[in-house]
Amino acid sequence: MEIEFCGIKMKNPTVLASGILGVNAELLKRVAREGAGAVTMKSIGPKEKQGHSNPTVLEWEHGLINAVGLPSPGYKNMENEFKQLEDCESPVIVSIYGASIEEFEKVTEGIVGYEPSIIEINISCPNTKKEGQIFGCNAETAAEVVEAVNKIAGKIKVMPKLTPQANNIAEIARSCEKAGANAICAINTLGPGMLIDADARKPVLANKFGGVSGPAIKPIALRCVYQIYEAVSIPILGMGGITNGTDAIEMMMAGATAVGMGTATHYRGINAFKLVADEMQHWMKEHNVENIGELVGVVHD
Amino acid sequence: MEIEFCGIKMKNPTVLASGILGVNAELLKRVAREGAGAVTMKSIGPKEKQGHSNPTVLEWEHGLINAVGLPSPGYKNMENEFKQLEDCESPVIVSIYGASIEEFEKVTEGIVGYEPSIIEINISCPNTKKEGQIFGCNAETAAEVVEAVNKIAGKIKVMPKLTPQANNIAEIARSCEKAGANAICAINTLGPGMLIDADARKPVLANKFGGVSGPAIKPIALRCVYQIYEAVSIPILGMGGITNGTDAIEMMMAGATAVGMGTATHYRGINAFKLVADEMQHWMKEHNVENIGELVGVVHD
Amino acid sequence: MVEKPVMVKLKRIERENERHRTYYFEFDKASKAKPGQFLMVWLPEIDEKPISLSKISEKEIGITVQCKGKWSESICSIPEGKQIGVRGPYGNGYSTEGIKSAIIVAGGCGTAPIRPLVDKCIADGIETRLVMGAQNKSGLLFESEMKEKLGDNLYITTDDGSAGTKGFTTTVLGEQIAKEKPEMVFSCGPEIMLKAVLGMCEKAGVKCQLSLERYMRCGFGVCGQCAMNELLICKDGPIFSGEVLAKSSEFGNIARLKSGLEVSLKEYADWRQC
Amino acid sequence: MVEKPVMVKLKRIERENERHRTYYFEFDKASKAKPGQFLMVWLPEIDEKPISLSKISEKEIGITVQCKGKWSESICSIPEGKQIGVRGPYGNGYSTEGIKSAIIVAGGCGTAPIRPLVDKCIADGIETRLVMGAQNKSGLLFESEMKEKLGDNLYITTDDGSAGTKGFTTTVLGEQIAKEKPEMVFSCGPEIMLKAVLGMCEKAGVKCQLSLERYMRCGFGVCGQCAMNELLICKDGPIFSGEVLAKSSEFGNIARLKSGLEVSLKEYADWRQC
Numbered sequence A, B: 001m002e003i004e005f006c007g008i009k010m011k012n013p014t015v016l017a018s019g020i021l022g023v024n025a026e027l028l029k030r031v032a033r034e035g036a037g038a039v040t041m042k043s044i045g046p047k048e049k050q051g052h053s054n055p056t057v058l059e060w061e062h063g064l065i066n067a068v069g070l071p072s073p074g075y076k077n078m079e080n081e082f083k084q085l086e087d088c089e090s091p092v093i094v095s096i097y098g099a100s101i102e103e104f105e106k107v108t109e110g111i112v113g114y115e116p117s118i119i120e121i122n123i124s125c126p127n128t129k130k131e132g133q134i135f136g137c138n139a140e141t142a143a144e145v146v147e148a149v150n151k152i153a154g155k156i157k158v159m160p161k162l163t164p165q166a167n168n169i170a171e172i173a174r175s176c177e178k179a180g181a182n183a184i185c186a187i188n189t190l191g192p193g194m195l196i197d198a199d200a201r202k203p204v205l206a207n208k209f210g211g212v213s214g215p216a217i218k219p220i221a222l223r224c225v226y227q228i229y230e231a232v233s234i235p236i237l238g239m240g241g242i243t244n245g246t247d248a249i250e251m252m253m254a255g256a257t258a259v260g261m262g263t264a265t266h267y268r269g270i271n272a273f274k275l276v277a278d279e280m281q282h283w284m285k286e287h288n289v290e291n292i293g294e295l296v297g298v299v300h301d
Numbered sequence C, D: 001m002v003e004k005p006v007m008v009k010l011k012r013i014e015r016e017n018e019r020h021r022t023y024y025f026e027f028d029k030a031s032k033a034k035p036g037q038f039l040m041v042w043l044p045e046i047d048e049k050p051i052s053l054s055k056i057s058e059k060e061i062g063i064t065v066q067c068k069g070k071w072s073e074s075i076c077s078i079p080e081g082k083q084i085g086v087r088g089p090y091g092n093g094y095s096t097e098g099i100k101s102a103i104i105v106a107g108g109c110g111t112a113p114i115r116p117l118v119d120k121c122i123a124d125g126i127e128t129r130l131v132m133g134a135q136n137k138s139g140l141l142f143e144s145e146m147k148e149k150l151g152d153n154l155y156i157t158t159d160d161g162s163a164g165t166k167g168f169t170t171t172v173l174g175e176q177i178a179k180e181k182p183e184m185v186f187s188c189g190p191e192i193m194l195k196a197v198l199g200m201c202e203k204a205g206v207k208c209q210l211s212l213e214r215y216m217r218c219g220f221g222v223c224g225q226c227a228m229n230e231l232l233i234c235k236d237g238p239i240f241s242g243e244v245l246a247k248s249s250e251f252g253n254i255a256r257l258k259s260g261l262e263v264s265l266k267e268y269a270d271w272r273q274c
């Protein structure tokens, strides 16, 4: 099940998505031990940020909805975590966010010295006003952010994370590739969406709106990855609603070289990564597939 | 449970959504008899159109996905249906589409003589290339279509139907209101999305991509209606994922004066309208609500 | 119970005659289906079509296809061991409840859903006569199997007389009703034949259940494509009682093309031809 | 089992003392919860907080809140008959399996989850001693109820001596372990106290289960906010065995603010203060 994702070796194609569990080094190492081929830290911002008040993360019938609001200790306060990550058994992806090109640059400067395997550029968070989606819905601004981060990142790979809210996600991916992206991550949470409690007569999330994840968004994620695959030649980290081996295989068939999971840890536990990797292997055996890489993008044939 | 929706009296707030069952007059009358407060015809185009090949409508775990592709006999071939609709026991909404302002105008001219209660302007179909979303993702083009239709519609009410793919649905609604819209319908199907069959190694819909409806899209629909309610003062026909009375109440609390249902007929049968209206009434009794209108927009207080 | 296709492996393909093939596969969801129910059968990148169950059992499911168009020629070229996509079963199916005697009338490839119906009638102890017709001998389906199961209660007709009685199934139906009135007439075949069957049953005061066909999209009652007046062929049908059909202005007259355009049954049949 | 709040009506509110209230309501999902599990309690437009179950029964569920901040002052101002939102129960709860004798140590509002634990221990026939402490008499919770249930096995301490023994719970715990070693020590209270309890248990060679607390968001193991080293307080805990805690570098030392910033337990407690 070993794969290579833009030059990074992974024991299997499963990746912990950003914002799930990854608040500290020890949890990331635990997830790696529980089977993830790579792990992503919770997105890091330019300064300490509280995030939104509770309720911030809720389950609904077909997935999760969250408006955590990008809390972060700020990149300056994370030395301790980065140091402890040196012996993580899987490659570490560091996710970053900012509200301006300058902020993205500052965070990149602050973390590049720790030499993460990949810098994930979060331009797609749907539940903050200043950060996130505004960069990810426009091909030009998306490219500007990628270019700025890439300049500072040097030999470290950079991977913008895109939003399904973009009206032409393929165009945005193409424009990021031209700006120097080494990979594309898609998708961030969908929406935003909203839960209302009829008895309370109120929106349930304190922020009212939040990003939708989990099984409900899988068809949207598959379509996005499919379209991006047709548009770029860099590899795709596909995510959104993957909870089992077949979901992961479908995502790879749509065009993903590796597959991210977040919400799945709620349904299947922290060892979701091992479970899904095993299910993928089982599927491969049943279908006489020797090398998982053969499946990447096959639905396009 | 009687309500008034932009001047139209309805026996209850439930409305059959466009594209579900409403291909002929007799089915529309059946749905009205089965409890719908109003019924919408399948969107009508400028000329005969085949739509996409099968598979066109599929269920997945959390809703439906469809790429029917706006088949239509064309407005010229529908006289028979319109005549038979004269004795429909609920108001009839006629949904129209076009690939240009001129086409929208032509269809409006063709149907306005039949005096439908409302003309629904479909600028939001996600599974055709030339019609649909391209008009609904831009505030200016959306307004142009509304203005053109409105001019021809005369005293007949017009109601653009919006897409959740728009990056600022509130702005689009506002711009439609300014252009003369009497109501807003939201939302059309989400996406597009995609289903892949791993065994077949192929997308399942013949059109590959299709609009997502049903329970999976409810949080997105609630958010859209919430945002539109804050932006306009014309009434909203809210839809997307409503399957039971509580869903309908939540949608009204978000700001909808009436609630549409399509996919629910799959889960609950053609009498979904009566079932949901009964459940709403039951909820009102339990919560001492005398007049359903009291609930419209209450989460905004 | 999610209505999306499941890929199943074709275990066995039987050549019924020049133009018909029966495909056998395992599909648990259909193992308790009723005769007259159908599947939506998907050939990736080709098309998806409604096809009746021609074999219903715990062990295997069968469908019988007439090879004649793009989709059916495609399925005819798929070898054993390959997969097709199926979803369903859909529709209501024939009801044999409380019936003691029946005449079944099968026309052309309408014989497909009749095969499991015959099995069911026999299993329910219903006195069963089968009138089975085709244009010519090579269009007949399951002839020897039916002979074995029904013996003298099998009546064959062909338009050209190349097998059985020369003439139409309806002629034999008339004779058989006159001979001994059954409690129920079941039928599947061209709509023009069904119209005639209904007329004869009405005149003789015999109940009937007829299987109809329209162009379909969803197959499960959502899109409205298969409408006949206010009825949905896919969900309210495809089997309808004579009483219901007698009230339908479109039965035997009007059907919808893919666009939804209403045309005469003849024009629809030219487009459709099965 | 969807983890979103359910609005429940406050059937009864009891004033335990000046600063603590217990709220009773019906919530079927929690009727079989384990002592030590908690709910996320939502006050619309105010906030949502993790609160331990202080009463677990088929008939009603109870939570006990110390009124001191924005959220808790808000709940204190809600009258009987009004609704609050609850989701859960979450966490692992105390395990009483196979235990014959126990000492329970409760500090301050840590007494809340101890109430159903005492009930459980008695029901399981466990020889139970309870050491219950607070800063002063008016901070004690469920005093008369515990007296009734435990008689001479209840030991009370206050920092100022206004009730029971003057001093800390840990002093009494030491005496009681010396007097008769229990199989298990259960505890809930300020982390500084828990740290001391762990030290005493380790020295005496007694097992223990301690209930921890961190700022939470999801409550069900997704967001990572409540991390203590590699442990999730909300899901792996909030009850941990002494063995596990002995290996944690953050227990008693470090916790995370809302931003995720790691700070000393003292700084966290100043922010948090419960």
Ligand SMILES: Cc1cc2nc3c(=O)[nH]c(=O)nc-3n(C[C@H](O)[C@H](O)[C@H](O)COP(=O)(O)O)c2cc1C
Binding pocket: A017, A018, A019, A020, A042, A043, A057, A064, A066, A068, A070, A095, A122, A125, A161, A187, A188, A189, A212, A213, A214, A215, A217, A239, A240, A241, A242, A260, A261, A262, A263, A264, D222, D223
């Ligand atoms: C609670 C929660 C917090 C998240 N935080 C972040 C974040 O900080 N940065 C980010 O790029 N994505 C974040 N995401 C999005 C996920 O990384 C992922 O893109 C999304 O959840 C879709 O994948 P899934 O369906 O497997 O969860 C978050 C998702 C959840 C559920």
Ligand SMILES: Cc1cc2nc3c(=O)[nH]c(=O)nc-3n(C[C@H](O)[C@H](O)[C@H](O)COP(=O)(O)O)c2cc1C
Binding pocket: B017, B018, B019, B020, B042, B043, B057, B064, B066, B068, B070, B095, B122, B125, B161, B187, B188, B189, B212, B213, B214, B215, B217, B239, B240, B241, B242, B260, B261, B262, B263, B264, C222, C223
């Ligand atoms: C099979 C199908 C066909 C549809 N066709 C149309 C259409 O022709 N015109 C239109 O405006 N919306 C069409 N829609 C969208 C619905 O009217 C509705 O906006 C959407 O399904 C969300 O509501 P629901 O979740 O209650 O189904 C269609 C939806 C489905 C499922």
Ligand code: FES
Binding pocket: C215, C216, C217, C218, C219, C220, C221, C222, C223, C224, C225, C226, C227, C232, C233, C234, C235
């Ligand atoms: S085929 Fe869609 S309703 Fe019958």
Ligand code: FES
Binding pocket: D215, D216, D217, D218, D219, D220, D221, D222, D223, D224, D225, D226, D227, D232, D233, D234, D235
């Ligand atoms: S509070 Fe979210 S993981 Fe514990």
